[in-house]
Amino acid sequence: MTVPSLPPDSLLTALRWRYAVKSFDPTRKIEPATWQALEEALVLTPSSYGLQPWKFVVVEDPATREKLLPLSYNQRQVVDASHFVVFCIRKSLSADDVERHVARTAQVRGIAIETLAKFRAVMTRDIVHGSRSLHANAWAANQLFIALGNFMTAAALLGVDTCPMEGFEPAKYDDLLGLAPRGFAASVCCAAGYRAANDKCAAIPKVRFEAKDVIERR
Amino acid sequence: MTVPSLPPDSLLTALRWRYAVKSFDPTRKIEPATWQALEEALVLTPSSYGLQPWKFVVVEDPATREKLLPLSYNQRQVVDASHFVVFCIRKSLSADDVERHVARTAQVRGIAIETLAKFRAVMTRDIVHGSRSLHANAWAANQLFIALGNFMTAAALLGVDTCPMEGFEPAKYDDLLGLAPRGFAASVCCAAGYRAANDKCAAIPKVRFEAKDVIERR
Numbered sequence: 339m340t341v342p343s344l345p346p347d348s349l350l351t352a353l354r355w356r357y358a359v360k361s362f363d364p365t366r367k368i369e370p371a372t373w374q375a376l377e378e379a380l381v382l383t384p385s386s387y388g389l390q391p392w393k394f395v396v397v398e399d400p401a402t403r404e405k406l407l408p409l410s411y412n413q414r415q416v417v418d419a420s421h422f423v424v425f426c427i428r429k430s431l432s433a434d435d436v437e438r439h440v441a442r443t444a445q446v447r448g449i450a451i452e453t454l455a456k457f458r459a460v461m462t463r464d465i466v467h468g469s470r471s472l473h474a475n476a477w478a479a480n481q482l483f484i485a486l487g488n489f490m491t492a493a494a495l496l497g498v499d500t501c502p503m504e505g506f507e508p509a510k511y512d513d514l515l516g517l518a519p520r521g522f523a524a525s526v527c528c529a530a531g532y533r534a535a536n537d538k539c540a541a542i543p544k545v546r547f548e549a550k551d552v553i554e555r556r
Numbered sequence: 557m558t559v560p561s562l563p564p565d566s567l568l569t570a571l572r573w574r575y576a577v578k579s580f581d582p583t584r585k586i587e588p589a590t591w592q593a594l595e596e597a598l599v600l601t602p603s604s605y606g607l608q609p610w611k612f613v614v615v616e617d618p619a620t621r622e623k624l625l626p627l628s629y630n631q632r633q634v635v636d637a638s639h640f641v642v643f644c645i646r647k648s649l650s651a652d653d654v655e656r657h658v659a660r661t662a663q664v665r666g667i668a669i670e671t672l673a674k675f676r677a678v679m680t681r682d683i684v685h686g687s688r689s690l691h692a693n694a695w696a697a698n699q700l701f702i703a704l705g706n707f708m709t710a711a712a713l714l715g716v717d718t719c720p721m722e723g724f725e726p727a728k729y730d731d732l733l734g735l736a737p738r739g740f741a742a743s744v745c746c747a748a749g750y751r752a753a754n755d756k757c758a759a760i761p762k763v764r765f766e767a768k769d770v771i772e773r774r
Contacts, residue, residue: 342570344562344713346593352560353600353710375564381767382571384708386722388763395772402774439763446763476694480744483698484720487705490602492571495562495713502702504604515774526698545606545661549599554613556620556733 349495356494357544359501361534362418368531372496373421376530379492380423383485387461389439391431391478392485393522395424395515405514410506410527419501420531424511425486426522427478431471436461479525486526493530503527567713574712575762577719579752580636586749590714591639594748597710598641601703605679607657609649609696610703611740613642613733623732628724628745637719638749642729643704644740645696649689654679697743704744711748721745 368376380394397403403417410416428435440458444451464470470477490500504526511517511524533540546552586594598612615621621635628634646653658676662669682688688695708718722744729735729742751758764770 339573340569341715342566342573342713343715344566344570346590346714348560348562349710349713350593350596350600351558352562353597353706355557355560356602358602372564375568377767377771378568379571379709381764381770382568382762383705384574384576384720386720390765390770393770393772395774397774399774438765442765443763446761473694476691476697479694479698480701483701484705484708487601487702487707488571488709489705490702491597491706491709492567495560495567496564497559497561502602502604543664544600545657545664546599547608547656547660549595552599552608552610552612553595554611556613556615556617 352494353491354544356490356500357539359415359499359529359533359537360539361537362415362420362499362501362529362531363534364418366420366532368420368498372498375496376489376493376498380485380489383488385481385484386477387439387465388443389431389435389461389465389481391428391435392482393426393428394485395426395517397422397424402514406506406511409510409514410503413503413505415501415503415529416527418531419529421529423489423528423530424515424524425482425526425528426517427475427482427525429475429478429521429523431465431474431478433462433466436466475523482525486528489528498530499533501529503529570712571709572762574708574718575757577633577717577747577749577751577755578757579755580633580638580717580719580747580749581752582636584638584750586638586716590716593714594707594711594716598703598707601706603699603702604695605657605683606661607649607653607679607683607699609646609653610700611644611646612703613644613735615640615642620732624724624729627728627732628721631721631723633719633721633747636749637747639747641707641746641748642733642742643700643744643746644735645693645700645743647693647696647739647741649683649692649696651680651684654684693741700743704746707746716748717751719747721747
């Protein structure tokens with residue numbers, strides 16, 4: 339397999355180009371091939387044990403987007419962006435969730451499910467019954483934010499703007515999208531599309547601490 | 557500014573190429589220019605409010621890496637990978653942490669700190685005193701995992717292998733690296749470098765649920 343070889347400068351150019359867009363151009367839609375790649379990027383996100391404790395809800399229906407708007411402090415990104423993704427954790431991971439992953443592993447790798455007994459036991463002991471089970475939702479949220487980081491970086495490289503959003507009413511999202519009865523909970527959102535020509539945030543310098551303040555060499 | 561335009565196929569090729577490397581080639585080091593870009597990618601990671609509640613500890617000293625090994629269930633990635641990063645949250649965010657960010661914002665944007673009073677108040681009310689302060693560490697960890705997702709994707713695009721690691725003893729890491737007295741806590745690690753020619757994980761098919769099982773269109 340060919341080793342990827344993006345020039346480091348191209349990576350940094352993309353990461354510097356991106357920012358949390360406040361005003362999206364409502365007339366510009368992400369091309370289907372580009373969007374499909376971003377969905378595939380979400381699917382490919384790594385997670386602990388490979389458990390993928392998540393669901394990515396892509397809200398396409400304009401009427402539903404309008405209903406989410408007041409549940410999101412009327413932030414227009416919800417309705418103006420080309421695409422809007424609700425990142426959801428799978429709550430209270432159960433033995434069934436582990437089993438689903440074990441079954442999928444056996445299927446993809448073409449091996450007998452019996453050979454995965456130890457893998458199943460380790461995950462179950464840790465996440466379902468062990469110390470991590472006490473904060474399984476926080477653990478799942480951590481994994482979900484890997485997906486968010488992967489998604490925003492992937493989008494930037496493709497020239498797609500994003501705006502991550504924690505400012506919304508999660509319980510009301512769960513109700514509206516019917517998430518709770520299915521064991522999911524909205525944790526964070528991300529709008530994706532293209533910045534409006536007049537987005538006032540575009541020209542504001544990005545604020546980051548100096549490298550020496552966040553990176554420590556030991 | 558030029559809009560990034562990586563072809564979607566190049567993104568997916570990189571994300572499919574990556575996997576959690578078990579055996580790193582201890583003889584292969586990441587070139588300084590490449591590593592510098594990956595550090596810069598960490599610095600550029602987006603976070604809620606831009607608060608950057610983190611520290612990235614790059615453990616370069618071989619003796620320290622050897623000491624971390626038994627605290628990491630003897631996973632050889634800790635010592636064999638070219639680079640090893642400990643991702644740390646800033647614990648119990650305080651008014652001082654908010655102030656640091658406000659001051660940096662004023663500095664980068666060349667504006668008077670007084671103009672940021674509302675920004676300061678919103679953050680303080682939410683993270684320091686408000687509902688989020690009750691789980692400020694979980695919130696900080698979420699942000700940290702954005703950095704992890706960004707880092708792994710960035711590395712893959714540059715042809716650098718990674719292995720994210722939750723299997724270590726965080727409290728003992730905190731002790732060894734002197735993190736606790738400085739208000740930081742190790743949350744997750746990531747080894748980076750190059751897969752060994754004989755890494756047995758390289759040939760195993762990647763396991764992901766089908767897109768229809770994790771992506772829902774509404």
